[in-house]
Amino acid sequence: MTTIRLHNTKTRRKEDFVPIDPANVRMYVCGPTVYDRAHLGNARPVVVFDVLFRLLRHVYGPDHVTYVRNITDVDDKINAEALRRKKAGAAGTLEELIHDRTEETIAWYHADMGALGALPPTFEPRATEYIEQMKAMIATLIDRGYAYTVRDPSNDPPAEFVLMDREKAAQEHALFAVETYGDYGKLSGRSVEDMIAGARVEVAPYKRNPADFVLWKPSDASLPGWDSPWGRGRPGWHIECSAMSLALLGEQFDIHGGGIDLQFPHHENEIAQSCCALATPDDPLGRNKFARFWLHNEMLQVEGKKMSKSLGNFFTVRDLLDRGIPGEVIRFVLLGTHYSKPMDWTAEKVRQARQTLVDWYSKTDGVEPDYSLIGYVERALSNDLNTHAALEELRTWSNSSSDHSAGSLKAGMSLLGFPPAEAVDWFRKSQSRYPGISYSGSVEPKIDTLFLLLTRLTELRTEKNYDAADALRKGIEAAGVKVIVFAGTTFGEVLDDFDPAKLEALQ
RNA sequence: GGCGGGUUGGCGGAGAGGUUACGCAGCGGAUUGCAAAUCCGUGAAGACCGGUUCGAUUCCGGUACCCGCCUCCA
Numbered sequence: 001m002t003t004i005r006l007h008n009t010k011t012r013r014k015e016d017f018v019p020i021d022p023a024n025v026r027m028y029v030c031g032p033t034v035y036d037r038a039h040l041g042n043a044r045p046v047v048v049f050d051v052l053f054r055l056l057r058h059v060y061g062p063d064h065v066t067y068v069r070n071i072t073d074v075d076d077k078i079n080a081e082a083l084r085r086k087k088a089g090a091a092g093t094l095e096e097l098i099h100d101r102t103e104e105t106i107a108w109y110h111a112d113m114g115a116l117g118a119l120p121p122t123f124e125p126r127a128t129e130y131i132e133q134m135k136a137m138i139a140t141l142i143d144r145g146y147a148y149t150v151r152d153p154s155n156d157p158p159a160e161f162v163l164m165d166r167e168k169a170a171q172e173h174a175l176f177a178v179e180t181y182g183d184y185g186k187l188s189g190r191s192v193e194d195m196i197a198g199a200r201v202e203v204a205p206y207k208r209n210p211a212d213f214v215l216w217k218p219s220d221a222s223l224p225g226w227d228s229p230w231g232r233g234r235p236g237w238h239i240e241c242s243a244m245s246l247a248l249l250g251e252q253f254d255i256h257g258g259g260i261d262l263q264f265p266h267h268e269n270e271i272a273q274s275c276c277a278l279a280t281p282d283d284p285l286g287r288n289k290f291a292r293f294w295l296h297n298e299m300l301q302v303e304g305k306k307m308s309k310s311l312g313n314f315f316t317v318r319d320l321l322d323r324g325i326p327g328e329v330i331r332f333v334l335l336g337t338h339y340s341k342p343m344d345w346t347a348e349k350v351r352q353a354r355q356t357l358v359d360w361y362s363k364t365d366g367v368e369p370d371y372s373l374i375g376y377v378e379r380a381l382s383n384d385l386n387t388h389a390a391l392e393e394l395r396t397w398s399n400s401s402s403d404h405s406a407g408s409l410k411a412g413m414s415l416l417g418f419p420p421a422e423a424v425d426w427f428r429k430s431q432s433r434y435p436g437i438s439y440s441g442s443v444e445p446k447i448d449t450l451f452l453l454l455t456r457l458t459e460l461r462t463e464k465n466y467d468a469a470d471a472l473r474k475g476i477e478a479a480g481v482k483v484i485v486f487a488g489t490t491f492g493e494v495l496d497d498f499d500p501a502k503l504e505a506l507q
Numbered sequence: 508g509g510c511g512g513g514u515u516g517g518c519g520g521a522g523a524g525g526u527u528a529c530g531c532a533g534c535g536g537a538u539u540g541c542a543a544a545u546c547c548g549u550g551a552a553g554a555c556c557g558g559u560u561c562g563a564u565u566c567c568g569g570u571a572c573c574c575g576c577c578u579c580c581a
Contacts, residue, residue, distance in 0.1 A: 260575070392530085
């Protein structure tokens with residue numbers, strides 16, 4: 001059996017991956033907060049861990065891998081968006097608006113990630129369905145002395161109202177006390193002292209230690225909330241992953257993944273919560289609990305800067321799809337750079353990816369996949385998910401003329417999550433029914449006009465009326481159509497800067 | 508300020524302590540009315556300074572620059 005090697009952020013080394021139970025390999029990946037369309041940066045981990053999911057299924061069997069990717073549907077950004085809609089005059093209660101917003105966003109997410117060829121995870125739990133488990137874990141942490149509750153005095157109503165508003169007065173924060181956990185900071189390589197020394201943010205006055213983080217926080221009447229021993233409130237951000245991974249994957253599982261920006265504080269806090277809640281007398285720091293391998297993907301960049309909503313330099317997956325960049329092309333670009341390195345998104349990469357995919361799809365169209373040589377791709381992926389090397393293996397098959405090459409290429413593409421040529425719409429479309437016209441899908445061309453002009457061009461060339469033919473060709477090209485004469489036929493490839501008006505003018 | 512990551516040819520981007528990465532672009536050739544497309548061939552690198560080594564782009568140390576996290580973030 002192939003040995004998969006993975007770079008474990010926790011140990012900062014590449015290690016042999018040996019599952020706890022080969023019959024049930026378990027992976028948890030941090031999923032989206034559903035308040036808006038997923039941007040391209042959100043898509044990188046989805047595609048990266050989709051490839052890992054596929055590799056694990058390939059090696060251990062499709063029924064022996066459990067992949068959990070959560071949906072965060074309780075979050076202040078969702079609340080804010082629902083509130084914005086309400087103020088803008090939307091009908092319904094705030095709860096209904098929140099529900100609508102999350103449902104809508106989840107549907108978008110599924111559609112967009114599906115377009116990138118990502119398989120659905122085995123489980124996709126929603127935070128709101130695991131509130132009880134979160135409360136139970138918080139209670140355990142408090143019982144065992146790892147967490148404490150405190151009232152935020154600034155939240156209190158004026159003194160004269162306290163007795164009239166008992167419920168509100170009883171609301172408390174639950175906070176994790178980082179000093180109780182000796183391994184805090186190990187994942188991200190920081191010490192509690194460092195963080196305090198370097199803190200640039202104002203610390204809430206009720207925290208015992210500036211690095212303590214929220215497990216549970218009060219909700220006022222305008223916010224979603226659940227009853228709890230600490231009053232009506234809602235969970236902090238980190239606890240959901242601890243509670244849901246425990247519920248679905250057990251006390252210990254194999255792989256935990258996510259973007260490198262989650263390493264601190266999110267993953268550090270997950271570890272603190274889970275390991276302390278699951279610690280036993282013979283394992284007081286819970287070192288044999290929770291995730292064994294931590295995988296982090298680097299960030300996607302645009303012009304050298306991280307793509308993020310706060311910088312405003314993001315575009316969504318849907319934007320790209322709508323601009324005619326197929327999901328397979330996006331996937332190809334994302335897999336071209338190793339997940340551990342920052343990646344710049346550029347138009348040039350898109351162009352090359354599309355070109356290569358068209359070539360590969362042409363070569364594998366109607367061909368039976370041949371898995372006899374799949375070991376080469378498997379080996380590349382097993383080396384810390386080296387998707388770039390895997391694509392290079394496919395490239396050698398693409399350039400080879402041996403009997404196996406087309407079938408091997410097809411099998412390799414399949415393992416990497418590219419759908420077969422027969423099922424790819426944009427590719428089928430590019431093999432246009434209109435003889436002599438192809439278009440890349442970016443722009444819907446005026447087929448009739450173009451066909452007419454290309455036909456006329458062919459006629460002129462047949463008549464050896466080269467002056468007129470060249471003039472016509474230049475005109476067509478100026479309208480954004482690449483003209484290719486091959487084997488007596490004139491092909492037109494419609495480019496991104498296609499201008500139908502210029503084409504019409506040629507008639 | 509603290510912590511982490513990166514720096515490869517014109518561009519993108521890998522592996523490997525010693526042998527051609529590869530792709531795109533370029534250049535030369537074949538082909539073509541001319542182009543394009545296609546096919547064949549080809550030059551070009553390892554931020555800087557030290558160290559280890561018979562030998563380093565690959566290991567170690569330092570310098571410079573870039574990026575990320577420390578606040579919601581994939």
